[in-house]
Amino acid sequence: MTEVRIEGLTVRYGGVVPLDGVDLTIDGGAWGLIGPNGAGKTTFFNVLSGFARPAEGRITVDGEDLLSMRPHARARWGLRRTFQTEQAIRELTVADNVRLGYEHGRRGGAGEAVAAALDFVGLADQPHRLVGSLDMRGRRLVELARAVVGSPRLVLLDEPAAGLPDQESEELGALIRAVPERLGATVLLVDHDMALVSACCEKLAVLDFGRLVATGPTAEVLQDPLVLAAYLGTTEEVA
Amino acid sequence: MTTMLRQADPAAQTVPGPGGTVPEAPSRLPRIAGAVAALAVLAVPLYSSPYWVQTFTATAIYAAVALGVSLLLGRVGMVSLCQFALLAVGAWIALRIGYGLDLPFLLVVLLAGLLTGLVGVLVGLPALRLSGLYLALITLMAAAGVTVVLAATQFPNGGDGVLGFSNTAAGTSQLARPSFATSDGAFYVLTLLIVGALFGLVVWQLRGKAGRAWAAIRQSEATAVAAGVSVVRYKLWAFALAAFITGAAGALLAASGGGVTTYQFPTENNILLLAACLMGGVYGLWGSVVAAVFVKVVPALLQVWGIPSDVLLIAFGVGVIQTVLVSPQGAAAQLGHDLSRLARRLSRGGAR
Ligand SMILES: Nc1ncnc2c1ncn2[C@@H]1O[C@H](COP(=O)(O)OP(=O)(O)OP(=O)(O)O)[C@@H](O)[C@H]1O
Ligand SMILES: [Mg+2]
Numbered sequence: 001m002t003e004v005r006i007e008g009l010t011v012r013y014g015g016v017v018p019l020d021g022v023d024l025t026i027d028g029g030a031w032g033l034i035g036p037n038g039a040g041k042t043t044f045f046n047v048l049s050g051f052a053r054p055a056e057g058r059i060t061v062d063g064e065d066l067l068s069m070r071p072h073a074r075a076r077w078g079l080r081r082t083f084q085t086e087q088a089i090r091e092l093t094v095a096d097n098v099r100l101g102y103e104h105g106r107r108g109g110a111g112e113a114v115a116a117a118l119d120f121v122g123l124a125d126q127p128h129r130l131v132g133s134l135d136m137r138g139r140r141l142v143e144l145a146r147a148v149v150g151s152p153r154l155v156l157l158d159e160p161a162a163g164l165p166d167q168e169s170e171e172l173g174a175l176i177r178a179v180p181e182r183l184g185a186t187v188l189l190v191d192h193d194m195a196l197v198s199a200c201c202e203k204l205a206v207l208d209f210g211r212l213v214a215t216g217p218t219a220e221v222l223q224d225p226l227v228l229a230a231y232l233g234t235t236e237e238v239a
Numbered sequence: 240m241t242t243m244l245r246q247a248d249p250a251a252q253t254v255p256g257p258g259g260t261v262p263e264a265p266s267r268l269p270r271i272a273g274a275v276a277a278l279a280v281l282a283v284p285l286y287s288s289p290y291w292v293q294t295f296t297a298t299a300i301y302a303a304v305a306l307g308v309s310l311l312l313g314r315v316g317m318v319s320l321c322q323f324a325l326l327a328v329g330a331w332i333a334l335r336i337g338y339g340l341d342l343p344f345l346l347v348v349l350l351a352g353l354l355t356g357l358v359g360v361l362v363g364l365p366a367l368r369l370s371g372l373y374l375a376l377i378t379l380m381a382a383a384g385v386t387v388v389l390a391a392t393q394f395p396n397g398g399d400g401v402l403g404f405s406n407t408a409a410g411t412s413q414l415a416r417p418s419f420a421t422s423d424g425a426f427y428v429l430t431l432l433i434v435g436a437l438f439g440l441v442v443w444q445l446r447g448k449a450g451r452a453w454a455a456i457r458q459s460e461a462t463a464v465a466a467g468v469s470v471v472r473y474k475l476w477a478f479a480l481a482a483f484i485t486g487a488a489g490a491l492l493a494a495s496g497g498g499v500t501t502y503q504f505p506t507e508n509n510i511l512l513l514a515a516c517l518m519g520g521v522y523g524l525w526g527s528v529v530a531a532v533f534v535k536v537v538p539a540l541l542q543v544w545g546i547p548s549d550v551l552l553i554a555f556g557v558g559v560i561q562t563v564l565v566s567p568q569g570a571a572a573q574l575g576h577d578l579s580r581l582a583r584r585l586s587r588g589g590a591r
Contacts, residue, residue, distance in 0.1 A: 050464070076467040081465050087461075089454050089455050089462070090458060092451060096454075099451060100451045100466045103451075104448075
């Protein structure tokens with residue numbers, strides 16, 4: 001499974017430092033990236049996917065230098081992401097949304113790949129439906145299918161369950177767990193829903209004010225007093 | 240929140256999306272009725288005066304130009320205010336090739352399209368960095384540049400030299416028509432066929448990989464990139480394709496009645512064209528036809544009725560405001576809605 005090695009990653013926006021010297025090695029499986037609002041989680045995703053340039057630091061994925069790849073080339077390489085504000089393309093059909101995620105940088109095989117991805121998320125029965133007519137759950141699933149179509153290596157999910165009620169969030173959690181298990185991709189999940197994160201992820205990384213304050217197995221990290229203080233501002237247990 | 244749990248209802252398919260930007264899938268009936276009506280209308284000039292044959296020829300040509308504007312604005316989200324200038328560029332190139340080389344007419348049209356497509360890519364380069372108002376301004380300046388250069392060079396009229404223009408040349412700036420379509424009527428039919436093919440080309444692109452990439456770019460460039468789309472390539476491709484059909488239309492214009500003069504291409508017409516496209520509707524194909532009717536048929540009617548054409552400017556202004564406020568999808572989509580509503584009402588009446 002894809003290994004991501006991050007060294008000394010710092011991002012500056014003027015006076016704001018959303019990421020401050022982050023060292024982290026993500027060694028496959030499903031990882032959760034948690035932290036309070038403004039901790040730098042989305043910025044971290046933006047750096048990985050090429051939408052933000054770090055001031056300092058190195059990132060290697062399976063030994064390759066990620067920062068030298070252009071953003072769309074990273075996607076073609078297999079680094080896929082979803083967005084905090086859901087971004088399924090309204091005027092395309094369900095299948096075309098997924099196909100969009102497959103067809104660039106590849107030749108042939110779109111039909112089977114799209115069918116497999118739709119099957120994976122459970123939308124195989126309505127490929128020709130316009131995405132603009134789907135509810136939030138449907139659009140989130142389309143976005144996930146677009147991220148995992150083909151053979152993804154590293155999938156970044158930014159609050160994929162935001163706006164979904166608990167039961168749907170649980171369903172989505174089962175799918176997220178299946179991404180490393182069935183598709184063999186490394187997953188990095190950002191979400192404020194601790195139930196979802198702890199159900200999906202065997203390891204956690206915790207950001208606070210741009211600094212990495214804890215990493216390790218989920219259960220251990222959630223007991224860490226530093227994490228409790230950072231995340232909730234109290235010493236109550238999180239999960 | 241329980242409503243989110245229910246299985247998606249396929250009947251909800253025609254619900255318009257947020258912001259009204261997702262066009263409703265129109266029902267079959269108005270579509271077929273529209274096509275039949277369109278064919279009938281297309282045949283009219285053949286049975287009337289040369290004035291209307293020429294007007295309809297021009298309308299078909301401008302429909303292709305409007306299609307270029309709509310492709311860029313409606314499908315990719317880029318405002319180009321130099322498409323009318325590219326029409327002049329296409330006409331110039333066609334005339335230059337037409338006088339310079341002895342090539343078949345269709346090949347001249349194709350070459351004019353391809354070379355104008357190259358110019359379109361150059362114009363599109365700023366679009367990679369600029370958007371919205373800035374892109375509009377830059378493309379308008381490019382259009383003004385074309386007007387200035389054109390005033391200096393004139394359209395080729397069979398003269399010598401690189402520019403192919405001479406005051407003493409016997410020829411006019413009219414491209415020779417092919418031997419099988421020398422009459423106005425035959426040339427009108429040929430124009431319809433070529434413009435139809437240009438529409439087909441665009442539809443083919445819209446339904447494929449490019450169309451999906453454009454839809455993504457229009458909604459969110461970041462999303463397109465995250466899906467692996469090279470935004471640079473597809474923006475330039477949109478400019479190239481729009482310029483290609485406009486350049487081919489320019490060749491047709493150069494061969495239409497009376498040929499072309501530089502006076503036909505004032506810079507402000509680029510803005511009028513955009514206004515007409517907005518009124519017609521930039522999200523569908525019929526919108527481009529309606530836009531061309533606004534630009535060509537309506538002024539022709541005004542002339543027949545003896546109404547000063549300045550009225551048109553005011554009407555365009557009012558029309559754009561009405562479009563923005565009442566039917567952002569444009570007149571063509573509005574007509575589609577109205578027709579399907581009418582059809583539903585009729586069928587309900589019939590069932591009773
Ligand atoms: N483009 C930008 N320009 C300036 N500041 C930015 C930019 N993007 C993010 N920031 C700042 O960086 C900090 C981290 O933001 P980020 O969006 O990464 O947080 P987050 O952990 O994703 O928060 P949330 O949980 O609310 O989504 C915030 O203070 C934010 O205001
Ligand atoms: Mg965020």
